[in-house]
Amino acid sequence: MTHRFPIKEIAVQSGLSTATVDRVLNDRAHVSPQTRLRVADAIAELERQESQLAAKGRRVFIDVVIEAPRRFSREVREAGEAVLADLKPIAVRSRFQTFETMTPETCVALLNRIRKRGSQGVCLKARDTPEIRNAIADLNRKHIPVVTIFTDIPASERIAYAGLDNFNAGRTAAYLMLNLIGSQASTVLTTLSQHAFQGEEDRYRGFRKELSRLRPDIDVLDASGGGGLNLATGREVADRVRHKQEIAGVYSMGGGNVAILNALDAAAVRPSAFIAHDLDEDNLELLKANRLSLVLHHDLKADMLSAYRLILAYHGLGSSPRFPTSDISIITPMNIPAAISGPMKSSRD
Template sequence: MAHRFLIKEIALQAGLGVATVDRVLNGRAHVREGTRRRVEQAIRELEKQETQLATTGRKLVIDVVAEAPSRFSTEIQEALEAELPGFHPAVLRPRFLMRETMTTAEVVETLRSIAQRGSHGVLLKARDVSEISAAIGELKAKGIPVVTTFSDIPLSARIAYAGLDNRVAGATAAYLIGQWLRGAGGTVLITMSDEGFRGEEEREASFRRALRVKHSNLSLLDASGGHGLNLQTEERMRKVVTKSSRIAAVYSMGGGNAAVLKVLEAAKQDPICFIGHDLDRDNVGLLLRGKVQAILHHELRQDMRSACQHIMHFHRLIPASAIAPSSSVVVVTPENIPEHIASRFR
């Protein structure tokens, strides 16, 4: 396996022992395929961090653990890597473990493995459940700070949350739909990826509250549970959407929007407006084709900057006053897609 890094550097990046990495690099027997893939991933990460590795300063190894569709986890990784050069006097070396779906047990096992091998901090996107909260407490006991990102676990021992204000997002979606419908009645289709993610749960609760107070003539049809993945979302949609549904608007909190639109079209449903979240490749394309009317966007680079600065503050490298705030809700239409995002998808 070609590489130009010291074995100890690869081992640190992979979170494995030096002897294990040596066996992988030399093609020896009795190595699990998952271990081999982890070493390959570590080398790719080191190649991306090569400029950082040559920089002097306090080196912090941080673990990024996220359950998210690949389109969003890719955005997370690219946003963090873009911010790495700006963290002087620290040199941050991220290790990524991101999967489209993870059981609670898998998340807990991952966090306990991090606690065992050591880390300077963890950026975590996971469900708000007691087992994961307990694992965060175990990390704290080991002196490893956790920052929850994009979906909070507020009653845990995490040191901070970095990400969108999801209550504001839900209320904003309700306002936009109210403006588009102009008093007309009908059904609003809502979709969450998974009720266990507090961020989406907060969006949904705020959205429901705003509709109940200001738009009581609108009813809700819930097609949640597709994990933000197209196949699962399509399956869930087909169970609840029919040709008699009278869907006037859609608020998609968890993604899988191509699948949502596919089922709506098959059911002869033509909503007046469709509000989604996140400017990933899929949603930018849907915006430009007029399939989605607005996306609620938050600047991932700012959220990653804030999350890492919380860890730097924990290690007394910067004062609290230097920590950037989390990003605000931005309503994006086809007319105001940020240039730095649009240019990536041309």
């Protein structure tokens, strides 16, 4: 495995011992594929964050733990690494661990490893469960602050939340939906990746509340539970729409929109409006093809910068951001930001 970094730096970045890293680098036996991958990922992170290695000043390690489809985790990683230079003279190093699906037990085990290994803070996107809330409390007792990102765990001992105001985003989606589908509409389809993600659940509650207030006659057909992954989300939608061809609109809160559209096409369902979240690669491509009506977008770089600054402020290194909650931007095929409207990469879950 080619690299130019000291073993100690790779060990710190990966969270492994120097002996384990040495075994991986020298291709010795009795090393699991997962451990080899962690070392490879750590080297890749060091390459991307090389300017932080040479930065003078206090060095701070922040762990970022995310359960989300790869397409979204990739966007978050790029955003999180892009803003590290904005935190100078503090030399912040981020260590990402991302999973498409992660059971509460897996998440707790990972947070416990971080607690035992040590960290200056954790940015966490995970489900809101009692086990995970307890793990956050354990980190807090070790003076390792947790900032929830993109989806909150409000009853936990996290120090703050950074990301979109999800309840208001859902209300906004309902207002926009009703202006797109017309007065004769009778049914809209909603999808979440998991109801256990508090952020998506807040979007759903906001959407349902505003829709009920403005148009109580409209039925909501929920097709949630696919984890935002194309295959599973497509199955959920196909099961719900098989005999329901009068769907007027779709509000997708958790992704998997390529699969949602494929399932709708297969069932000959032609909604007049499709509202989605986040400008990931899939959604940009779908916007350009006019398959999405609009995307509710928030600036991931601003979110990650806020999360990092909240952790630094906890340690007395600067002040907290005044507004850690993101504003909503409404992106249509007509106003795709020029900075992110370049050629698309291949679509992946």
